[in-house]
Amino acid sequence: MKKFSSSRLWFAMVILLLAITACNPTQLSEKELASTYAAQTQTAMPTDTATQEETAAPESTAMPTSESTPEPVGAVGPVDFPENVNPLTGLAVADATILDRRPVLVKVANYPASGRPHAGLSFADIVFDYYIGYGSNRFAALYYGEDSSKIGPVRSGRLTDPQLASLYEGILGFQSAYITILDEINEILGDRAFNGGLNICPAICDDGRNVVYSVFADSTALTELAEERGVDQKQTLEGMAFDPETPEGGTAGEDVLILYSNLNRGEWVFDEESGKYLRWIEDTTGASLEMIPLVDSVTDEQLAFSNVVVLFAYHNEVTGTVYEINIWDNPAGGDAVIFRDGQMYEVTWATPTKTQPIRFFDENGDAFALKPGNTWISIMGNNTSIVQEVNLWKFTFMIP
Numbered sequence: 001m002k003k004f005s006s007s008r009l010w011f012a013m014v015i016l017l018l019a020i021t022a023c024n025p026t027q028l029s030e031k032e033l034a035s036t037y038a039a040q041t042q043t044a045m046p047t048d049t050a051t052q053e054e055t056a057a058p059e060s061t062a063m064p065t066s067e068s069t070p071e072p073v074g075a076v077g078p079v080d081f082p083e084n085v086n087p088l089t090g091l092a093v094a095d096a097t098i099l100d101r102r103p104v105l106v107k108v109a110n111y112p113a114s115g116r117p118h119a120g121l122s123f124a125d126i127v128f129d130y131y132i133g134y135g136s137n138r139f140a141a142l143y144y145g146e147d148s149s150k151i152g153p154v155r156s157g158r159l160t161d162p163q164l165a166s167l168y169e170g171i172l173g174f175q176s177a178y179i180t181i182l183d184e185i186n187e188i189l190g191d192r193a194f195n196g197g198l199n200i201c202p203a204i205c206d207d208g209r210n211v212v213y214s215v216f217a218d219s220t221a222l223t224e225l226a227e228e229r230g231v232d233q234k235q236t237l238e239g240m241a242f243d244p245e246t247p248e249g250g251t252a253g254e255d256v257l258i259l260y261s262n263l264n265r266g267e268w269v270f271d272e273e274s275g276k277y278l279r280w281i282e283d284t285t286g287a288s289l290e291m292i293p294l295v296d297s298v299t300d301e302q303l304a305f306s307n308v309v310v311l312f313a314y315h316n317e318v319t320g321t322v323y324e325i326n327i328w329d330n331p332a333g334g335d336a337v338i339f340r341d342g343q344m345y346e347v348t349w350a351t352p353t354k355t356q357p358i359r360f361f362d363e364n365g366d367a368f369a370l371k372p373g374n375t376w377i378s379i380m381g382n383n384t385s386i387v388q389e390v391n392l393w394k395f396t397f398m399i400p
Helices: 030-044 160-167 179-192 219-229
Strands: 104-109 126-133 136-143 171-174 193-195 204-206 215-217 255-261 264-271 276-283 290-293 307-313 315-319 322-325 330-340 343-351 359-361 375-381 385-389 392-396
Touching (some): 104 160, 126 160, 126 315, 136 160, 136 255, 160 179, 160 322, 171 179, 179 193, 193 219, 215 219, 330 359
Parallel strands (some): 104 171, 126 375, 171 193, 307 375
Antiparallel strands (some): 126 136, 204 215, 255 264, 264 276, 315 322, 330 343, 343 359, 385 392
């Protein structure tokens, strides 16, 4: 685990550019595409008119809803999961046949902020959150035990996406990609890659507004499209462990602040009543920086996750908005911290092969048990600054 140091907040210089509404593949090289990458990302980022003061997230107990709530079953994993238990959440599903498919990974935009609130994130088993350059981040939401008919807004694929889909033996839904990245996606996933830019509605559709944040996916429709393509639905999702009992050896961890830049922040506050972490996000529409609840537009409820993981991985900057993140086929792994039940735990992570989920280990090398339920994983650079202030853990993104 890296040593704690004082926080170093840094600012993204923001310029006003015309919005680019689509990521149409071209024959340009990565270097030639760099200015376009930068333009899109900088246009998406908030302006710096907000003041730099930090505002504590107010209390809330809002919870997402679901038509069929999965049930806890006790300690399970990392192998030999019962046939009705989701190996990505440790929860029993009402109908075990939903697990007879490949997980569905969908790329979701976090910027521009006008595309918020996001749709369908509360139904994901796992949401990955990672850096894409110029102070911006995006999400990749993984659906297996539950589905959502509206997920998004869907955006372009990046180099990390096909690797995540491969680790969980899933299919990938995205909205176009630059030609070099598209080639990488197709090489890794083949017919398991679903490009919304090729008119595959109802799996991925524009809602008619034809703007950068008007494209949404349907995880059920993506599964059906995969079956129509003849994609083999067999997979083995072993490696994660779950236990409703709170592990020993934790440190107080009720408030988690994640900064990809000073104006791009996500905060998780533990809610004792629900036993979950509630998500807050920056609102820069006013004169000062404030944190507001991040809700799911499908449920109109604040996002709530059982586990929040901050995973440290090496980042290689190819261009200003193209990053290679070293999480694939990485048996050596690295450090991570896991927040569950209001406690923080220092762990390690590894990916034994290119087709096995990320695994977490305690100090003895045994599988670390997550709390049964959904998990949010923020992937940050190895030089990320970590500061503990009373009960607040603050992570400021830094590379490599």
